[in-house]
Amino acid sequence: METARPRRGGGEVAPVKLICRMGEETQEIEVAREGSGYRVVVGGRPHVVDLATANGILHSLLLDDARQYLFAYHRDGTTHEVAFADRTVCVELFDPLSMKRRRREDETDETSHVRAIMPGRVTRVHVAPGDAVRRGQGMLILEAMKMENEIVSPRDGVVAAVLVGAGQAVENGDELVSLE
């Protein structure tokens, strides 16, 4: 059982500022320890918060002294996945200083490298380097768990490289095709 509390003996720590992005919306956040929990300000809305870890995977959030949320948490770079019972919410968090730079990087990388989203076996490849592709166009077929899944282009562009061949086994995250 672990949970968060103020560091003993230490003085007050100044609040940390973060930038939160969800969809199109961007908000400023402040986090600071307070009492046995935290004070978190989201877009000007202050919250008194207690956060406790049940078993390292499940956590319990008590918001404003009463509302209770059970969630699992997973971080992938700047993406924080908060999985409630029936919904998973993805929160993007940035250090305000590094935000502009990160945003630019994300955009190029995300749409130029097409990666396997599950382990499986490539059964067919429909494109070759130099081919022009349109957003949504099928580029290859990945078979897993008795199902064929079409991998489509994330944007209009030209195929720079095809990194897999038919019959090849791939793992989650392996790059399949890159676009120019």
Added chain:
Amino acid sequence: METARPRRGGGEVAPVKLICRMGEETQEIEVAREGSGYRVVVGGRPHVVDLATANGILHSLLLDDARQYLFAYHRDGTTHEVAFADRTVCVELFDPLSMKRRRREDETDETSHVRAIMPGRVTRVHVAPGDAVRRGQGMLILEAMKMENEIVSPRDGVVAAVLVGAGQAVENGDELVSLE
């Protein structure tokens, strides 16, 4: 998923010999990797074995190509606890060379130091240093989970020291009383 298999590339490894004690019975054991599993000889009885770990806590043993045993495993010094669905079997294993020495140590230690077998609070102490006690005689009361539990002497003897007082909280394994 982890499981045991022979080391690749290496030559045959000579079997390792162990001594097993259960209750009064002592047997010789030999263990060696064989094929994708093991060959284990217990008291002259050879077994072909496959052992696989399900999730680090539960393990599956396939004995002689068919019998399947699901168990959890916990080691405490030379005591190996193998917990099947309905029974836990405690196996004592020794390196043949160190066995004699260990046996002597065990005997003195086990019966001279009376330890807490659960966390709780000492509510009453019935003995004082110098008291003669008989095997089974109550020495103190340890309260935990709304129940009082009498801690009794493991043998006839004389109390050397009482290490806790009434009202004191103790943890599992804390020494309570030592005998001369």
Added chain:
Amino acid sequence: MKVLIANRGEIAVRVIRACRELGYPTVAVYSEADRVALHVMYADEAVAIGPAPSRESYLRADRIIEAARKTGATAVHPGYGFLAENADFAQACIDAGLNFIGPSPASIRAMGSKTESRQRMTAAGVPTVPGLLEAAKGFDEIEEFARKSGFPVMIKASAGGGGKGMRLVERAEDLKSAFERVQSEAGAFFGDPAVYAEKFIATPRHIEVQVLGDKHGNVIHLGERECTLQRRHQKVVEESPSPVVTPELRARLGAAAVKAARAVDYYSAGTIEFLMGADREFYFLEMNTRLQVEHPVTEEVTGIDLVKQQLRIAQGEPLGITQDDVVIRGHAIECRIYAEDPFHGFAPSPGLIRHLIVPQGPGVRNDNGVYNGFTVPIFYDPMLSKLVARGADRAEAIARMKRALQEYRVEGIETTIPFFSMLMDNEDFHAARFDTGFIDRYLKSTDLGSSVDEEQKEAAIVAAAILAYEESQSVRLPEETDSAWRRLGRAEAAGRWRP
């Protein structure tokens, strides 16, 4: 309705489940030891009410009512234990404008005193164990009763319960000292030295009847539960129906139970406990004016959700069920799974649950209060869950219970699971040949630890030898194969489908 649950553990979780199914928001209360207890994590809101010891948290009526006020809860479910049968708490809830999900304070009071309840039952024509109807004014009165009724007799504290403050006397010469001991225990435990005497029923069974009443005067019964199997006067296995109750006897038991409930204008769920002799005559013992631990076995055979009934009754709804709608189908058995070590005198075994596999599949219900990775605290009742098996008949229910117990794995702490596994194999249990002393005799006559068979022993030695060998080689166990599915398995499948 927004429901605050003034309890913890499996029963708090049970009530939250019922509320959620009816769409009512829930408020949990918790002690410092229970911040991440399951009942907190399943509730919509949660309020801290004090330090770990119950008297500073779960028994603090004032803090619980304050928590309700603060969160806007409109009703309070007390569960069982703690404040569930405290009439003052029920009254305080009502005074605070909260709907108390249970009977009226007057009903609780009437049934709270052994002597008053006996008097009222006798007046209502419900059979009671022959005995003094009031607390004895002195030893003379006890002596006279014993002479008239004959030995053995029981001397009991008027305010007692749960097996405490009672003593069996088999010979006249032991009567005086027993009287004095019970009197002093009654003073010490219950703050009330009043005692009374009762005829002792030899080799009795403990049979109880579930009743449901609404606020419009309708009362029905939902058949009986067999609660004879007890260890040190605490129930350990309960079933419904009782293997010894015939339909004719069920009708008589039910009629007596309904009469008893009516006599105290009872509403909500309640239980009338009867003692039954070998001759199948039964006597009123006491009424539990709350939900019982063992209510699930009744739910399983009747198909009626008792907690939902309580919630509806508290809101003034008339019972939607008539006596004729209550049909017993099949058989259900409950085992109370505790964090206790049956191989070492049922010593408590709190601590971290390192790994948990709960039984699943057909006919199995597990009302749990813990989860994988939870640390069972030392402060409370060590119940982990109530395991219930349902079958078309008693034999199938027992077979399922045995199968479920085999699947149930709790690593890190000791539990009573192996004890129940062995009990499910016992011939007398199969034949339903038991009385309230059965378990204590069984434990005395059985070496629980002796039954490891040779095959298991050999398997254990082999397993231990291999694991010791691997450790001695200081080789981290490598993978079995290099196939993609395995490597992949360990990679977290966090990738997203980005078309």
Added chain:
Amino acid sequence: MKVLIANRGEIAVRVIRACRELGYPTVAVYSEADRVALHVMYADEAVAIGPAPSRESYLRADRIIEAARKTGATAVHPGYGFLAENADFAQACIDAGLNFIGPSPASIRAMGSKTESRQRMTAAGVPTVPGLLEAAKGFDEIEEFARKSGFPVMIKASAGGGGKGMRLVERAEDLKSAFERVQSEAGAFFGDPAVYAEKFIATPRHIEVQVLGDKHGNVIHLGERECTLQRRHQKVVEESPSPVVTPELRARLGAAAVKAARAVDYYSAGTIEFLMGADREFYFLEMNTRLQVEHPVTEEVTGIDLVKQQLRIAQGEPLGITQDDVVIRGHAIECRIYAEDPFHGFAPSPGLIRHLIVPQGPGVRNDNGVYNGFTVPIFYDPMLSKLVARGADRAEAIARMKRALQEYRVEGIETTIPFFSMLMDNEDFHAARFDTGFIDRYLKSTDLGSSVDEEQKEAAIVAAAILAYEESQSVRLPEETDSAWRRLGRAEAAGRWRP
């Protein structure tokens, strides 16, 4: 009887549970990908039968029969899928002296061909969809049927099933190309290019009837299941009873199903699938000559264990139940929980289950095939478990299912749980207004990802911000309090009571 289970996943575990409850030892077979699959770890014995791909392991009749011989198994349960409806496998078991737990090879064969089964049903007086009784000899025959019966018509592969090898034709000009496409698919998928045509029933429901027959000629039915909710012709939610079937209609459906089973001298458990039009007329579709995935909903409302019935019937026991003993009580719903991501086109999501909490408490049954820490392999059907909720009526069953889905947590891989959560809130589902196209239309019209409410969003931001903050401070989260129960919690309670 010693039973080898020629299957994997939840159905193998389901069969092992039944065997264990009856005291029969079990033998699991497993592929290289399944060494630590749950069905292996629950079995008494286990035999490896080949590499991961099914055709090299679970479809290898020879290796399975060899495994039975080697372990001394006396009976084989095929589960569903794999070899369950393979008459040659059933015959091979019998030839090897093994008791095949299912119908006779002749029954399997008779129902295995769509055209033969339609002919036999028509002869037996079971209503069938108007259509050609035999595989069309050529396109002319198809065209003539379409002209007579009117459009729309379905063109189907004679050897097809599971939604493959069929095509709906609404206009005469599409008939030829559809015929050719189905013919070529039939050749490619089933090795048999024979096709036939059938009248198309608009907005149909899929209703099936469970039957049980013994080897003495007794056949009964256990009521119907509503299996209308399908995604791409695969069932996703099943219930019993059907919300649109009246007792009178149930009797007619049941009588037709019993007639169908008798027509092929059926014994063991089987299912007659019917298509039901908006006018409640029903037509024989096909018979599944095995246990169905969705058999638990029938078990929950009848109280009858179908797998145990199969085991008893296989041993020649007469049915212990008459038609009058079958009483439907309450309502049960099943959701098939798959390792698929509903937010991304139901893409498969195999991988490591990092953490698992299964729903428990009243009215919930989970037939599981996985456990905490299991790696779901990529080679097989991605079903994790079948979650079944039972209630006194359909509304309670839905509410329980919703509650159970909220409790069910699978971390590490994506599952269909959130999809079912949303479906349980759908108004048309509550009102039972659906046909076989409902789910596909629902998925087109609904943005599954859009329904996060503002409160949840704010809570997620707060949670993420704190966890990011703690990480940035590089401070390992300290303990909440120093009280003994916490420190203790982490110490493994491995101590033993040594008096």
